[in-house]
Amino acid sequence: MASPSARSRRLAAELLRLRETAGLSREQVADRLGWSVSKLWRVETARSRAHHGDVADILDIYQVAGEQRDALTRLAREARRRGWWHSYADVLAEGFDVYVDLEADASAIRTYEAQLVPGLLQTAEYAHAVLTAAWVTIEPEEIDRRVAFRMRRQELITARDKPFQLWAILDEAVLRRVVGDPQVMHAQLQRLAQAARATNITIQVLPFSVGAHIAMLGPFVLLSFPEQGDPDVVYLETDTSSLYLEEAPEIGRYGEIFDHLRATALSPRESIAFLEAVAAEYA
Numbered sequence: 001m002a003s004p005s006a007r008s009r010r011l012a013a014e015l016l017r018l019r020e021t022a023g024l025s026r027e028q029v030a031d032r033l034g035w036s037v038s039k040l041w042r043v044e045t046a047r048s049r050a051h052h053g054d055v056a057d058i059l060d061i062y063q064v065a066g067e068q069r070d071a072l073t074r075l076a077r078e079a080r081r082r083g084w085w086h087s088y089a090d091v092l093a094e095g096f097d098v099y100v101d102l103e104a105d106a107s108a109i110r111t112y113e114a115q116l117v118p119g120l121l122q123t124a125e126y127a128h129a130v131l132t133a134a135w136v137t138i139e140p141e142e143i144d145r146r147v148a149f150r151m152r153r154q155e156l157i158t159a160r161d162k163p164f165q166l167w168a169i170l171d172e173a174v175l176r177r178v179v180g181d182p183q184v185m186h187a188q189l190q191r192l193a194q195a196a197r198a199t200n201i202t203i204q205v206l207p208f209s210v211g212a213h214i215a216m217l218g219p220f221v222l223l224s225f226p227e228q229g230d231p232d233v234v235y236l237e238t239d240t241s242s243l244y245l246e247e248a249p250e251i252g253r254y255g256e257i258f259d260h261l262r263a264t265a266l267s268p269r270e271s272i273a274f275l276e277a278v279a280a281e282y283a
Contacts, residue, residue: 007079012046107226108165129180182282189279204265
């Protein structure tokens with residue numbers, strides 16, 4: 001069964017198509033609904049899940065009736081269903097539920113990290129050290145909840161009938177920066193070397209010897225989805241906000257960046273050997 005994210009994205013795409021077919025601007029439709037333009041934009045880009053009553057009002061404007069109307073109203077109800085991560089809402093950063101929605105629905109994730117191990121590949125001890133350093137003012141119990149949430153996300157790699165493909169390119173700095181203590185780092189790098197041998201996981205190390213490179217401006221995540229015509233999404237994160245890029249030129253640019261990194265980094269086999277060698281330094 002499709003996830004809430006998949007249903008939301010299908011509904012959003014259909015509502016956008018109907019508006020464009022009707023020849024109406026976003027401003028015109030928002031005015032008729034008594035909404036802000038930004039609210040309609042969020043619905044049409046699946047940033048917000050529309051209530052089935054709101055969808056009915058939109059369909060009235062587009063004069064959609066019959067089986068098509070019933071199907072879209074039903075899809076709106078299904079899209080409102082909450083994912084497993086709702087139980088962790090108390091510790092989710094503002095807007096991060098949108099990313100988790102996308103991650104759960106992805107068929108492939110490509111990521112470049114410059115400072116830390118990606119969350120999907122972290123050990124619990126490494127995650128605890130990262131979160132403790134990043135959230136210095138919160139209580140230990142909340143740190144534990146955040147670690148538990150991160151570990152639950154990792155089930156995506158192995159628990160699904162068709163686990164998604166994860167391709168991670170890690171700057172050598174990720175391996176050299178001591179997070180927690182040497183024991184934590186030793187276990188974390190061993191975990192990476194083990195994960196890199198899985199059929200659905202590829203890890204490459206970008207060594208210091210490369211020097212300046214195409215991704216000097218920072219890390220990113222590129223998500224791809226199984227349904228034909230469902231465009232890729234680029235996710236960028238800062239301390240205070242999340243940015244989602246969905247325009248074709250933006251997606252194309254980050255695809256080029258990843259391909260360049262992939263060609264520049266150590267090969268997957270060389271990377272496993274490199275991970276094991278650095279892990280041995282922490283033993």
